[in-house]
Amino acid sequence: MIRHRIASKRFLAAAFAGLAAAALALPAAAQDLLIRGATVHTAGAQGTLQDADVLVQGGVIRAVGPGLSAPAGIPVVDGKGRQLTPGFFGGLTALGLEEVSGEPSTVDHRLALGSMAPPDAHPLRPEFDVDVAFDPDSLVVGVNRVEGVAWTVLSPASVSGGSFIAGQGSAMRLDGRFDGPLANSRSLHVNLGGDALAMSGGSRAGQWMLLEQAIAEARSGVGDDLLTRAGRSTLARYLAGGRVVFHVDRAADIRQVLVFARRHGLKAVISGGAEAWRVAAELKAADVPVLLDALDNLPRDFDALNATLENAARLHRAGVRVAFSNGDTHNARRLRQIAGVAVANGLPWGAALAGLTSVPAQVFGVDDRIGRIAPGQLADLVLWDGDPLEVTTLPVQVWSGGVALPMRSRQTLLRDRYAADEGSLPRAYH
Structure with a gap:
């Protein structure tokens, strides 16, 4: 036995x-090719082009338009009028950081300080950086990549015994290579509101008190009540105009984020934002984007009493930049369904596509390389068998840097x- x-x-x-x-x-080398006769959604200034071609050389898009000539020896792919998009954003996730949620040895995006030190010893750890634990060979990465997810932003999580300043993460391409994070995409993640009360003395006021004290320590460079030396150095870098993602839902809390970010010169991003539509004018005035889950429409807790399926549409009408994220690592590929739900509830189709492509690329500082189908962009492309925002649609072919990926996971x-x-x-x- x-x-x-x-x-x-x-x-x-x-x-x-x-x-x-x-x-x-995965194939190792970048590929040259010409995709001919596709419906090209550029997610950029050219909009949608009918019966258009895309020329890729050395893994980079060189030309977009009708009737392009194929250089000698370059393979030609017949688009057959199908829809071609940039590779999609997977949201803020733990892709490459979490393999099996129930197996702790495969979960690397959570820092439980209670197991390392007394709970009152340096409780805030902004220096926690999940990038170094990213595994491009993760099976979860492969499952999502084959369905059109080309990149993600790694998001550390706050857990019991940890810090509501969760740590840092960057944008990662899901190309199966060990190239590291995309430059200029580093973000600090801060969890606020009801979900973080256990890590901040049981009070929202306690969260702002601790944040202000941490900033005072970082600016002065002295004191070790809340931050380590590395933590002070890390936080000081973000006080010089760095990007900070605030995971927050309640309208009143979002208003406080805007005041706090303006006072300290932070480049704020709102993630979650279940009640963001209620402060749309303030978000627009501050030019603060929102990454939201368009399926969030129920009062699941007291932070989301005013959640609505029209959140994305209302924010868009107010001029707020909207992108999508639901934090679902294993099902990041379903983010396009969430964008489709936003369309069904008033968001223009083109704005929904931008929320999966060009807008998050702009928000995280990587729009010079990914997020659009335009000359100079990396050739991360997806050819679909139907409307990519329809749940029954699937990719026909995915390219990463011009490389045709095996359509299997x-x-x-x-x-x-x-x-x-x-x-x-x-x-x-x-």
Whole structure:
């Protein structure tokens, strides 16, 4: 019996490894190609181009328009009028940082200080940087990449025993390579409101008190009540105009974020924003973007009593930059469905597409490289078999830096395995 169990475990491990290797094997070199005759959603100044071509050389888009000539030897892909978009943003996630939520050894985006030091010793740790734990070979990355998710922003999480200043994360392309974060995309993440009360003395006022004290420590460079030396140095860098993502929902709390960011010269981004529509004018005046979940329409707690499916549409009408994020690492690929729900509730289709492409790229400082189909942009492209904001639509082909990726993942391999005919043996033996 023991031998049988050991053999079974070895078989499962080998099968899992085989699936991982097959799902994540990627071509190494950038590819030249011409995609001809597609409906090209540039997510930029050119808008949508019918029956247009996209020329890629050295992994970079070189030209966009009708009737482009294919240089000698370059493969031509017939777009067949299908819709071509930039690779999509996956939201603020733990892609590459979390493999199995219930297995602690595979979860790297949470810092529980209670296990490291007394709870009153340096309780705020802005220096926590999740970028160094990113694993581009994660099976979760592969599952989302094959469905059109080209990049994400790594988001550290606040947990019990941790800090409501959760730490830092950057934008990462999901191309399976160890190239590191995209330059200029580093962000500090701060969790506010009801969800963070346990880490801030049980009071929203306590959150602002601690933030002000931490900033005083960072600016003076002395004191170690809240911050370590590394923490003071880290926070000081953001006080020089750095990007800070405030995870917050309640309208009153968002107003306080705007006041706080203006006072300290921070480049604020709102994530969540269930009640952001109520302060749309203030957000517009401050030029603060909102990353939201368009499915958030129920009063799930006292921070979201005024949640509505029209949040994105109302913010857009007020001139606020809107992008999408729901924090769902394993299902980042469903973010396009959330954008489609926003369209169904009044957001223009083009604005929804921008919320998955050009707007988040602009918000996180990477719009010179990704987020649009335009000359000079990296050729992260997706060709779809229908409207990309429809839940039943799937990618026909995904390109990363001009490389045509294998259209398979661990999930597609498992699907094909168990959808096949049983043959002479039961499916358990396939």
